[in-house]
């Protein structure tokens with residue numbers, strides 16, 4: 507069967523990574539979490555003192571430093587999924603902290619950061635056989651992807667999923683606070699000047715509000731078989 511490129515875009519906290527990762531494992535493709543790359547750049551900024559207490563980014567210095575920011579992925583044999591490395595150091599858990607989450611949106615909106623990340627993502631996908639998830643994969647990174655999916659669910663349902671996830675990790679946050687954060691992130695993603703979140707004209711829309719994980723994985727596997735057979 508020919509190898510194809512699969513782009514999974516959509517709103518935050520709607521289960522994109524879960525379904526993209528599971529599909530890649532099932533069909534033996536590479537999985538790349540493009541959000542992890544923006545998170546790694548943000549961690550680099552925090553570690554290098556490029557973000558001050560008010561959250562201002564030293565853009566001039568970051569732009570000069572960008573050639574020194576090397577982001578790679580290596581399969582973690584324990585989880586079966588790739589871990590994110592920043593300049594050779596495994597940062598998979600550090601990029602998931604609240605500190606990184608709360609600073610990543612303005613970093614991901616910087617045009618020179620996006621330019622560098624998109625070039626790196628396109629290089630990773632040159633040989634096809636890749637599943638990449640994010641916000642601009644089907645529109646900007648791989649406009650010629652054979653399969654594009656745009657995932658959505660209501661803000662209330664996404665907030666409830668994040669709330670359950672945080673509860674399971676023993677972290678405290680109110681449902682109302684999380685819902686506000688989900689709405690805020692939607693706004694930033696949709697209104698960013700460079701590569702805002704939008705559904706590609708040829709993407710298949712998946713509203714998974716009423717689906718569980720096995721149902722959405724089965725749905726995606728069917729779409730893969732259809733696209734790969736064409």
Ligand code: DC
Pocket residue numbers: 518540541542544545610611614615639640641642643695
């Ligand atoms: O999917 P995530 O929450 O890990 O993404 C982290 C941030 O990066 C979020 O602010 C959206 C942004 N992002 C982006 O701008 N483009 C992508 N292709 C992936 C993520």
